[in-house]
Amino acid sequence: MATALLGERIKRKEDPRLIQGRGHYVDDIVLPGLLHLAFARSPHAHARIKSVDVTAAQAAPGVVAVYTGADLQGKVGMVPCAAGIEGLKVPEHPCLAVDEVRYVGEPVAVVVANSAYTARDAVEQVEVEYDPLPVVVDPEKALAPGAPRVHSKLADNVAFVAKLEGGDWKALEAEPGIKVIRQRLINQRLAPVAMETRGVVASYSPGEDLLTVWSSTQIPHILKTQLALMSGVEENHCRVIAPEVGGGFGSKLNVYGEEGVACYVSKALGRPVKWIESRRENLQATIHGRDQINDVEVYVRPDGKVAGLKCWIIADLGAYHQLLTPAIPTLTALMIVGAYHIPCVFVETKGVFTNKMATDAYRGAGRPEATYIIERVMDLVAAELNLDPVDVRMKNFPSPKDFPLALPTGVTYDSANYQRTLKKVLKAAGYTKLRKEQERLRKKGRYLGIGLSTYVEICAMGPSSRMPAGGWEFGSVRIEPTGKVTVLSGTSPHGQGEETTFAQIVASGFGIPYEDVTVLHGDTGVVPMGIGTFGSRTTAVGGTAIYLAVERLKKKMARIAAHKLGVKPGELEFKDGKVQTAGGEKAMRFLEVVAEAIFAKQLPPGVEPGLVEQCVFEPANFTFPFGAHLAVVEVDPDTGEVRLRNYYAVDDCGRVLNPMLVDGQIHGGLVQGIGQALWEEHVYDENGQLLTGTLMDYAVPRAHQFPWFETATTETPTRVNPLGAKGVGEAGTIGSTPAIVNAVVDALRPLGVRHIDMPLKPEKIWRVLRSASAA
Amino acid sequence: MIPQSFEYHVPRTLEEASRLAAQFGADGKFLAGGHSLIPMMKLRLAAPKHLIDLTCLRDLAYIREEGEHVRIGALTTHFRIESSALLKEKCPLLPETAREIGDVQVRNRGTIGGNLAHSDPAADWPAAVLALEAELRAVSPRGERGMAAKDFFVDLMTTALASDEVLVEIKVPQLGHGTGAAYAKLHHPASGYAMVGVAAVIALRDNGAVERAAVGITGVGPKAYRAFAVETALHGKPATQAHLNAAAAHAAEGVDVNADLYASAEYRSHLARVYTRRALEAAVKRARAAATA
Amino acid sequence: MKIEGSYTVQAPRDAVWQRLMDPASLARALPGCEKLEPNADGSYTAQLNVGVAAIRGNYTGRIEILDAVRPEQYRLKISGKGTGGFLNGEGLIMLAETGPGTTEVRYSGDAQVGGLIASVGQRLMQAAARQIVGEFFQALGREVQSQGG
Incomplete structure (x- = not known):
């Protein structure tokens, strides 16, 4: 069985324990003497803290301690921001607010009690007197002269302005016949809503001066470094463990104030403490995603060739920087030309402070915004010039022979064949027939819409030169005396399924059953170094590290076996549990070679005993997966409701290591991307109150709302890594949002509709229909 | 999500349940399936001091x-x-x-x-x-x-x-001969509650005229209500599309219509009319089928 | 949140005005009012247990009556905080005699709700506000009548 493992549809190793409820999450960690934390949070979007009275809370039975921002001042470091942007303003971001609160949900005090119930009740006895300050919610108003300032120490609300420019704009602007299309696109604020909310257990042992932290995180190693800096415990006395993590979608690619507070309290009291975020806190005070205003100007020739693109981005950062807050919109600029050869580009990105929770990475992180912009642009061009959106895309695609392709945005796309995915999705959907059906239905007063998205995204993050904390990844492979293989990865999968993929890589490398491979990750006490899981990097970067470690071990094993068998190492292959010559005349069982290596009786000269190898893989570039999606919708003319009838997705994530996992990632991604297009929207009112504070108000998409997704892949391997894999964790989300909006706008085209902002709530569409019928 | 603390009571009989409720007054709440009350308690919108669990009254x-x-x-x-x-x-x-x-x-x-x-x-x-x-x-x-x-x-x-x-x-x-009923609903995408939900019962005479119409509407006002104006508009009239349309137009009449993030009062009133029409259409269709069955 | 509406009380305008200005009557008419104490500056400190059905919260707040034009209109300013968050509201109350012994009280105002209620009660807030205001005026009507106008 073994050698064909890579590329096979294999069920996930992690699922039996997860679907039987036998996994262990942060809340399952119980330690002797455990105390519980609950946070008092600001009900105001902006206010001065006049006083915090903790006497009543402190006196409540079962309460051990209460700390305020003032108590922690100078004792816990600030919540860190790792984004490196020229001229970036980084305001102070204390774990607990000190003098001022700047968004609803900002933690002000923490109650420590002997049970989570007691702690929660006592929070209501923390008396905080606030003096409300002017609130700024709309990022455009925040830019206006004289606008209330989120941070009074800063001159204005602009955190940074970044510009990206390429191509000969002078020539283009002077070009006769060039047409300019303008459009404002709004990419609304979303909540990531991982199924498991955040949680942290911090346990400080004074004797050993050892801080152990269990956190629901995507980046245990980075978190360890940051918590060491924040808490003052030396980093080599810190250990961070990410146990089972129930989803992150980028929201746990972060270092949060609550984690800093937990470490402080455990150290101060010498007892372990636990904090489990409630869903309400999760919606308020876990990072949000998206939230950009994009003003675009498209320069297009009469034949549909897009020659230039300008975009002014206003990115609503919220009140503070979290780990990567300001970096996210810069990814939008980087990917703004999408899958098209557009020679002239200009992007100005303004990061703006407002009295809201910080935005940061949410599945796709800056690229869904870019894809939304460029894919809407392609449809705007098609509508303006009365061309088929397919033709406009084909016209602007680079040829497969153009790769690697250097772009005016400063990135180099590795490999692609955009024509192939588009043709494949058109065929799957029966595009020509669909257009005819659309014509027929239009005559009957029915609104069928067909929407395309031919996205490209940036993955496998990434070369260290472009990543603030480095972009390499660590992997090690160790063969135990019994022949079982233990893999350590510096990545931190939390639902993606790499325990399975990594086992496939190792098992097919060694020619052994994949059941013999165990993958460990997420514990800095076990895995020496790592970056983490985000940016669709785990398989492409982390998997490659493991693949290369396997190759190193195989070399060593071949030397040992060759010495024993009297052949040359190069003559040996690993197959079906054996290390053998090509025809199998001379062979040793895998386990025999292992025993030779570990018991070290007759090793060749210069070979160290033991079988353990590691690799830190540094990718030379990002990878650029791509795909073509097609959505078919029908709009109810009476109510404006959108029914998603069919969805076709052809994705190319390079070499596919496990089609079942790729399917799973695409399905989940589609649901989130379509959710943004149709339903999701995190809403603050003009006073900065969060109105979508429960899952009865914030519309997380559910399985029953979707048709079956027709998915397929093409495989255009990358040369960036030896696996040829590009990454697929975010593709579905990135590709799908514009396909839906394009479909709905296409449905309403006979009414002269050119654009509708997301989410495409029925009322919005009803109003469009009504004003069209009135006109 | 942690509710405020409460005392939990398990009465063995209806009488006991009722007695406990009388004893606790406004501080007590009956608990059945708990799928409306418990979320409100967890959000701390509701904080009854006593929960009287009825689920043992099998x-x-x-x-x-x-x-x-x-x-x-x-x-x-x-x-x-x-x-x-x-x-x-x-x-x-x-x-x-x-x-x-x-x-x-x-x-x-x-x-x-x-x-x-x-x-x-x-x-x-x-x-x-x-x-x-x-x-x-x-x-x-x-x-x-x-x-x-x-x-x-x-x-x-x-x-x-x-x-x-x-x-x-x-x-x-039980519905009589020649009677049909239907429920038409638009789900709120987050809560699953009705943005509008219309239940209609229509009884047809042998000549196809509406003998009786009863329409209940939820999700539109502060409480569910009988749309009497719709019913009156239909009474005795032939169940033609034009009459159904005209009757449905009264769906939100005299109602303080709710507004939330998903639907303004204006749009919700419109939805009430559309979904009332749809419920009526389906009920009439079924009433005709029942009459010929 | 905008709150507006009108309510008809079966009593002459002067009588309605008097009740509206009388702390004891107000205390009885305000839904869930547990305490209403006049302050030196003419404002009141109130303690309310207010809500709809099982959804209630305890609030402490300040009620101010401003720009009173007897017996026609005044501005009402309310600020309070409690378990459900905070509330700040300001509105105009106008009294009009619409018939003999009949007074129409029109109110229009803007309330800013923050904290728990704002973030989790969005769906029910308007209907609840209407109901509470309705309860108040009903009680006020009873108040006027029981005191013999």
Whole structure:
């Protein structure tokens, strides 16, 4: 069985324990003497803290301690921001607010009690007197002269302005016949809503001066470094463990104030403490995603060739920087030309402070915004010039022979064949027939819409030169005396399924059953170094590290076996549990070679005993997966409701290591991307109150709302890594949002509709229909 | 999400439940399936000091036919109603409505009685019991009484039940010959509650005119209501599309229409009219089928 | 949140005005009012247990009556905080005699709600506000009548 493992549809190793409820999450960690934390949070979007009275809370039975921002001042470091942007303003971001609160949900005090119930009740006895300050919610108003300032120490609300420019704009602007299309696109604020909310257990042992932290995180190693800096415990006395993590979608690619507070309290009291975020806190005070205003100007020739693109981005950062807050919109600029050869580009990105929770990475992180912009642009061009959106895309695609392709945005796309995915999705959907059906239905007063998205995204993050904390990844492979293989990865999968993929890589490398491979990750006490899981990097970067470690071990094993068998190492292959010559005349069982290596009786000269190898893989570039999606919708003319009838997705994530996992990632991604297009929207009112504070108000998409997704892949391997894999964790989300909006706008085209902002709530569409019928 | 602390009581009899409720007054709340009350407690919107759990009163979970009526115990779960063969035959509007409630997990725990007594302005059952002209029966130390559905819903989450009264049964008259019923609903994408939910019952005369129309609407106002103006507009008229359209136009008449993030009052009124028309159309179609059956 | 509406009280305008200005009457008419104490500056400190059905919260707040034009209109300013968050509201109350012994009270105002209620009660807030205001005026009507106008 073994050698064909890579590329096979294999069920996930992690699922039996997860679907039987036998996994262990942060809340399952119980330690002797455990105390519980609950946070008092600001009900105001902006206010001065006049006083915090903790006497009543402190006196409540079962309460051990209460700390305020003032108590922690100078004792816990600030919540860190790792984004490196020229001229970036980084305001102070204390774990607990000190003098001022700047968004609803900002933690002000923490109650420590002997049970989570007691702690929660006592929070209501923390008396905080606030003096409300002017609130700024709309990022455009925040830019206006004289606008209330989120941070009074800063001159204005602009955190940074970044510009990206390429191509000969002078020539283009002077070009006769060039047409300019303008459009404002709004990419609304979303909540990531991982199924498991955040949680942290911090346990400080004074004797050993050892801080152990269990956190629901995507980046245990980075978190360890940051918590060491924040808490003052030396980093080599810190250990961070990410146990089972129930989803992150980028929201746990972060270092949060609550984690800093937990470490402080455990150290101060010498007892372990636990904090489990409630869903309400999760919606308020876990990072949000998206939230950009994009003003675009498209320069297009009469034949549909897009020659230039300008975009002014206003990115609503919220009140503070979290780990990567300001970096996210810069990814939008980087990917703004999408899958098209557009020679002239200009992007100005303004990061703006407002009295809201910080935005940061949410599945796709800056690229869904870019894809939304460029894919809407392609449809705007098609509508303006009365061309088929397919033709406009084909016209602007680079040829497969153009790769690697250097772009005016400063990135180099590795490999692609955009024509192939588009043709494949058109065929799957029966595009020509669909257009005819659309014509027929239009005559009957029915609104069928067909929407395309031919996205490209940036993955496998990434070369260290472009990543603030480095972009390499660590992997090690160790063969135990019994022949079982233990893999350590510096990545931190939390639902993606790499325990399975990594086992496939190792098992097919060694020619052994994949059941013999165990993958460990997420514990800095076990895995020496790592970056983490985000940016669709785990398989492409982390998997490659493991693949290369396997190759190193195989070399060593071949030397040992060759010495024993009297052949040359190069003559040996690993197959079906054996290390053998090509025809199998001379062979040793895998386990025999292992025993030779570990018991070290007759090793060749210069070979160290033991079988353990590691690799830190540094990718030379990002990878650029791509795909073509097609959505078919029908709009109810009476109510404006959108029914998603069919969805076709052809994705190319390079070499596919496990089609079942790729399917799973695409399905989940589609649901989130379509959710943004149709339903999701995190809403603050003009006073900065969060109105979508429960899952009865914030519309997380559910399985029953979707048709079956027709998915397929093409495989255009990358040369960036030896696996040829590009990454697929975010593709579905990135590709799908514009396909839906394009479909709905296409449905309403006979009414002269050119654009509708997301989410495409029925009322919005009803109003469009009504004003069209009135006109 | 952690609610405020409360005392939990498990009465063994209806009498005991009622006595406890009388004793605690405004500090007490009955608990049935808990799928409306518990979320509110977890959000700390509601903080009753005493919960009186009725779920041990197993006698209150039943569906049975008695003469011209179907009787449903208040503690019957939505799922049992959804899957009841008896109801599918005798009163299909009830399974049809049950199917639209929440999701499978909610339907497995939530009960019709709990739902009605809680009386969320966007809950599904109120529309159905109004349209079916059901009787809601309740027990208190003063004895048992029945209330017409139209008198049961008083205001936002406020019913005609006294605080020590336990809703015990929903008594539904069986639909006669030539009668059809339907439920049309637009789901709120987050809560699954009705942005608008319309239950319609239509009885047709042999000549095709409307003998009787009863329409219950939920999700639109502070409480579910009978759309009497719609009913009156149809009475005695032939069930033509034009008449159905004209009648449906009265769906939100005289109602303080709700507004939220998903639908303004104006749009919700429009939805009420469209979904009323759809419920009427479906009910008429079924009434015609029933007449020829 | 905008709150507006009108309510008809079966009593002459002067009588309605008097009740509206009388702390004891107000205390009885305000839904869930547990305490209403006049302050030296003419404002009141109130303690309310207010809500709809099982959804209630305890609030402490300040009620101010401003720009009173007897017996026609005044501005009402309310600020309070409690378990459900905070509330700040300001509105105009106008009294008009619409018939003999009949007074129409029109109110229009803007309330800003923050904290728990704002973030989790969005769906029910308007209907609840209407109901509470309705309860107040009903009670006020009873108040006027029981005191013999």
